[in-house]
Structures are given as structure tokens and as C-alpha cells.
Amino acid sequence: MLYFDHCASTPPHDEVIRTLAEVMKAHYANPSSIHRAGTDADKLVERSRQLLAGAFGTKPEEWLFTSGGTESNNLALKGAARANRSRGNHIITTSVEHASVYDACRQLEEEGFRVTYLPVNATGHVEPEELRRALSDDTILVSVMHVNNEVGSVQPIEAIGNVLKDRPKTLFHVDAVQSIGKLPIRIREWGIDLLSGSAHKLRGPKGTGFLYVREDVRIQPLQSGGSQEHGMRAGTQNVPGIVASAKAFRMAMETAGKRYAAMASLRSRLLEHIRSIPELKLNGSLPEEAGSYPMAPHIVHVSYPGMKPEVIVHMLEEEGIVVSTKSACSSKEDRPSRVLLAMGADRKHASGGIRISFGDEHTERDIDRLADGLRTVVKRLKPLERS
Template identity: 40%
Template sequence: MIYFDNSATTKVNDSVLKTYNAASEEYFGNPSSLHKLGLRAYELLETSRKQIAKLMGFKQDEVVFTSGGTEGNNWIIKGTAFKKREFGKHIITTQIEHPSVLNTMHQLEELGFEVTYLPVDKTGHISADDLKKAIRDDTILVSTMAVNNEIGAIQPIHEIANVLKDYPNISYHVDSVQAIGKNIQDKFMDPRVDYYTFSGHKFHAPRGIGFIYMKEGKQLEPLMAGGGQESNLRSGTENTPAIAGMAKAIRLLKEDEAKKADKMEQLKEKLVAHLKTMDNVHVFSQVADNFAPHIICFTIDGVRGETIVHTFEDRDIYISTTSACSSKKGLESGTLKAMNVRENVATSAVRVSLDESNTEKEMDEFIKNLDEIHDHFQILN
């Protein structure tokens, strides 16, 4: 089996799974309980929070646990909108955001908020100048992704942050779900950012766990009301075993991160170079400083993306259409549409997404099968 769908989800690391299982057996108490079993679970919870914060360069109380990227994005956007609505109801985002952002924006529009969706250029990047022109007196939030989940474009976070330095009352949120562990911290970590979103299953932690960074002094309206866990910010009994596993996953992720990212970049370079030699193939992910090292998006003219995916699956090779969250709906790539790619091309898009476990041997085998599949469809067309 060759698994090239790591942007959709990653396999839980074996040692992370051991940590999860051990925590489930030995720290099964509720962290909010007063007895010693609860205290032990609470100590593990806070030790994990401290470890994550240190590894990420955050303060311990700036890390708040969630169920993953979708909850994190929903909470930061809605929580900011509800907390700051007396100061304005205008939000700025982009046309290429993840559905958990775009659909949240649509919900807020139904509640009377106004949203500006910034366009992208032909490479899938937004313009800081466009952002500056879109800012209004009633703008309360800007939300952009760090790495586009469909083509891998790294957005100009520092340029955006520089614009927002002149607007300290506008909150800035970055969806960094696809960015962690790719040795690109210098491209998306900026002191002007108020909130970051992270999701554990994108970096070999269990599913159903994630965290947000919430800058010290910032406030969010809670979406989950209940027992007041997470400093009254996010109620619900914390998933302590998964949190401990996530802390372990981040520690492993940070070991030799540059070396791992370089390996992904080399595999990407090899595939992109080969794709560019093929007839009737379009490549939308560049080997460049403003693209992540793990995502390659391409099309084969005249062949729908889901057909390509299933043809590879028949050979025990797993890739995806451009977004796992939209793939079963048969939709064209939202990012390619925003880039003004023709619909008949955009519906042919597929995504290869790598991680540090992938090998050159796997890439060679993938390219061999790609050539065969490509030639087969060229004959049919």
C-alpha cells in the first residue's frame, strides 16, 4: 500500500498510540474531580499543555484544547464575532478557505454580519494590498489560512500582519492546520497573530483532538456552555488520553523537523518535475518558497478527479481529490475556481499529500503507475 493522502489525515504514530492507551488505563479519572484519580488526570492534562506550549513557543495558558480544526475555526471566528459585535460586524477572509471557515462565515452572514472574501492570484495567493483596501472602520476580524489545503500555497502571513499592525483592534486568526511540522514556522508564526488553529490528526495524533493558540489578553465568547472547563472557555470533560497523545505527537514532530521537511520537498520535486513532462497534465502546486513541501495538486485533462482517485485505489495507492471534506460531494476545487481555472479542469484535480514516512521507492512506484494510468486515459480520450 502507498498512502499519499496525509493532508486528509495521518496514521496515528505507534508510540503516540501507546501513550494514548497508557493514559486511558492509568489516568482515567475526570480532570475536574476532586479525588486523587481526578488530580492525577488533571496533572497529566496540564503537563501536556505545558509541553505543547513549550514546543510551539507559546505560554501555557495560551493553549486551549478543542476537538480539532473544525471546532477551532468555528470557535475563533464565531467567538470573536459575538464578543466584538458591539464594535462592528465586518469580517475579512479569503475565497480559498477550508469549509469550516467559509461555512462559518456564511452562518454569520445570516446573523447580520458582513464578510469580504479576498480574491487570489493565479498561484493561489492573496494580496496584502487587497486586504488593506478591504478594511473598514467596523472590521473586527481577519481570518486567513497559513497553507492552502488544496494546492499548498503558503499565504503571506507576515505581509498581512504588517498591514494589521496599524489596526490593533482587529483580531487576526490563522488556520494553521496544514502548516504544522513542515519546517515553515518562520513563514506563518508572527507576533501580530491573535489566534491559531491546530488539529491533531494532521500530525499523527488521535482524531477528535486539537488545540487553539489564544494570545494572552484576548477574549472569545465560549461556544460550549457547561461545567466551565478550560478556564471557562470551552466546557466539556477534556479528552486527557488524546491530549497526552497529541503532546507526544508534537514532540516527535519537532525532532529533525528540517530533515523531514527536506525529504518531503525532494519527493515533491521529483513528482512535479515528472508531471511537467506529461501531455495534457496541469500542475498547480509549485516547488517554490511560498508553497508547502508536502502538497501536489494536478489534473489530467478530460478525466474527473474521483475517477483518477479510484483508479489509483484499484492499485492500492491512496490519494484524494483536492479536499477530503468536499470530495464525496463531487465538487470542483474551490481554490482552483478562485484562481479562475476552467471548471472542466478544476473538476479533474487530485491531490497528493506527503509526510515524513513516505519514501523515494513509493514515489517511484507512484510515478510508474501514474504513467500507466495517464496513457490509458489518453487512449480512451
């Protein structure tokens, strides 16, 4: 079975699995306990925090451990908006955010916050000037994802940070779930105040995420009942998950450059194949197009207009190939892709998209087999276009 659904979740490294099991067996004490077993567990959590901080040139106390990217995004948006409401009630995000950001903003609207959803161009990218025009005196938070989890558009985070650099009242949150360990991230240089990540997108375990909160930024906790995570995230820490996540993070960061080049090469090879399948329409930009916008190296998104994407997914599965439709959090919803609609696609086009996402374990032979599978599926579905 060829697994091309890395945006939904990644296969954990063997070393990560071993670390998870070893820590679970040896360090089961509550890290908040004052006895030696508890303090030993707490030391492991703090070392993991230091590892994250060191990789990004930040301070350990600026990192919180959460249950995943969804919690990190919710804590960042709701926590920052509610804690800073006295300074304003305007939030800016984009029309193509992950559901954990988009729906959180919808909830904040119900609480009385005013939210602007920035449009994107035909390749799914935000123009920094659109953000500049949307800013107002009461804008307290801007949230823009780094890499779109559906089509792979890489947003101009550095340029957005520059737009906001002279606005200390406006916090800048970045959902980096799909970019950490794959693309360079400069938290300090880009003026990022809050940044979300998730371990199982890095070949780590599910159920563990992390959130960067700049040291002088106030957020309101989503849950109460303990002083863990600097008082911002109550609840007993998942020590095995945190340590295993740090292991996966370290491995991803150490090989990020090499893996980027390898995955970018695989993406180019797949795009060559897709050019020979006219029924499939690429969503996003091609690297050689004039004025093209950057795309993530590990994501290719195509549409077969008029065809149900779940049919394509299941037919590919019969060929031994696993792909997905849209975000795993929204894949069971029977409606057109919100992201593709925002990019200007019609409902027919936006209803027929499939997402292919790969990792460093894939080879050119795997890509060629995937392309053969796509051709087989298209050949079988082609007669249905006329029915």
C-alpha cells in the same frame, strides 16, 4: 499500499498509539474531579498545555484543547466575531479557506456580519495589498490559512501580520492545521491572535485539536455546561487524546527541519515526473519559476481536465496507491473545486483535480512508484479524451 493522503489524515506514530493506550488505561478519572485520580489526570492535561506553549513561546493559559481543527476554527471565528461585535461587524477571509472557515463565515453573514472574501492569484496566494484595501474601520477579524489544504499554497502570514500590526481592534486568526510541525510559525512575531491546529495531521490521534487565544482576546464559547478550558470550551477533556496529541506534536516539532528538507526533495522529484506527463496540469507554482510563490513541501495538486477525479483515485487504488480529490471534508461533493475556481481555473479544469500529500515515511522509490501509477492511469484514460 502506498498512502499519499496525509492532508486528510496521517498514520499515527507507534509511540503515540502506545501513549494513548497507556493513559486511557491508567488515567480514566475526570480531570475536573477533586480527588487524587482526577488531579493526576488534570496534571497530564496541563503538562500537555505547557508543551504547546513552550514550543511557540506563549503562555500555557493561552491554549485550549478541542475536538479538532474544525472546532478550533469555528470557535475562533464565531467566538471572536460574536464577542467583539460591539467594535464592528466586518470580517475578512479568503476565497480558498477550508470549509470550516468558509462555511463559518457564511453562517456569520446570516447573523448580520459583513464578510469580504479576498481573491487569490493563479497559484492560490493572497496579496497583502488586497487585504490592506479591504480593511475598514469596522473590521474586527481577519482569518487567513497558513497552508492551503488542497493545493499547498503558503500564504504570506508574516506580511499580513505586518499590515495588521497598527490595528489593535482587528484580530488575526490563522488556520495552521496543515502547517504546524511542517513550516516555521512565529505566533508573537507575526502578530497572530488566534491559531488553530489538529493532532491527526501530525501523526497524532483523531478527535483532538488545539486553539491558541492570545491572553487579552475575548471569545464567546460555542457550548456551555462547564468551566473547562478556562471557561471557553465546556466538556470533559479527552485526557488520552490530549496527551497523545502532545506526544505527536513534540515529535513533529523536534524533527520539523529535517522532515521539511526530505519532503521538499520528494516534491521536487514528483514534479519532475509530472513534467513528463503532459495530460496532468500542475496547480500551484514551480520552485524555479521567476517570482514563484512558496508552496508547502508535502502537497502536489494536479488536474486532468475533462476526467472525473474519483475515477483517477479509484484507478490508482487498483495500482496500490491512495490519493484524494480535494479536502476530505468536501471530497464527496460532486462539483468543481471552489479553490481551483478561485485560482482562475475553468470548470473543466477545476473538476478534474487530484491531491497528492505525503509524509516523512515516504522514499524516492515510493515517489517513482506513484509516478508509474500516474502514467498507467493516464495511458488508460487517454483514449477517453476523444470519445
